[in-house]
Amino acid sequence: MVAVDVYVRSRAKKPSQPCGDSFWYAEEGERLWLTVVDGLGSGLEAAAAAVTAIDEIRLQVATAHEREGLDMESFLERLLRKCDQDLHGMRGAALGLASVHARGGRGWYTGVGNVEFRVIGARAVHFPSVPGIVGAGLRRVRVEAFDYAPGDLLVMHSDGISSRFSLPPRGLDAFHLEAIGEGIVAEHGKSHDDMMLVLAVQHG
Numbered sequence: 001m002v003a004v005d006v007y008v009r010s011r012a013k014k015p016s017q018p019c020g021d022s023f024w025y026a027e028e029g030e031r032l033w034l035t036v037v038d039g040l041g042s043g044l045e046a047a048a049a050a051v052t053a054i055d056e057i058r059l060q061v062a063t064a065h066e067r068e069g070l071d072m073e074s075f076l077e078r079l080l081r082k083c084d085q086d087l088h089g090m091r092g093a094a095l096g097l098a099s100v101h102a103r104g105g106r107g108w109y110t111g112v113g114n115v116e117f118r119v120i121g122a123r124a125v126h127f128p129s130v131p132g133i134v135g136a137g138l139r140r141v142r143v144e145a146f147d148y149a150p151g152d153l154l155v156m157h158s159d160g161i162s163s164r165f166s167l168p169p170r171g172l173d174a175f176h177l178e179a180i181g182e183g184i185v186a187e188h189g190k191s192h193d194d195m196m197l198v199l200a201v202q203h204g
């Protein structure tokens with residue numbers, strides 16, 4: 001059993017419309033999965049694109065996690081390309097997808113468009129946005145590896161949050177997700193776009 005704290009904060013550009021940004025967090029076996037998808041534009045069509053991508057990710061992760069020796073690099077690339085096909089003819093989306101093992105070791109990240117991902121561990125790692133639109137035909141897909149240890153802070157967000165925030169270094173105490181998240185949203189959340197911020201940390 002893995003103990004993970006997850007903080008999620010989202011906000012629609014217009015309160016009367018659905019938020020076009022979505023997230024998914026899951027634990028499959030001992031592997032943690034985190035994704036943020038920003039459907040282009042806002043409202044119903046943006047939300048539909050984001051949900052379509054997340055449904056595909058859920059399905060593929062659920063069917064793949066049982067397999068021994070899953071090659072994460074090629075799995076993430078195939079998954080991103082499948083989402084690209086699924087969203088063809090829809091609004092398109094920016095997407096970030098990360099996976100780590102609860103015992104630590106190498107973590108994996110892939111992303112396209114204005115979703116950013118950071119890992120705050122022994123050192124801070126930042127994966128900025130990569131040009132492209134999921135659904136518009138991806139040419140190159142980059143899958144990146146990073147070092148992960150239990151207790152490291154995982155941060156993923158859409159461009160409804162300015163990426164200029166700083167984060168506390170990993171110290172002896174656990175990260176306080178609520179305080180960190182509320183601070184980022186208050187100071188760096190944008191009022192003219194949908195917003196999604198997800199923080200996750202293992203504890204215990």
Ligand SMILES: [Mn+2]
Nearest residue numbers: 038159160193
């Ligand atoms: Mn956006």
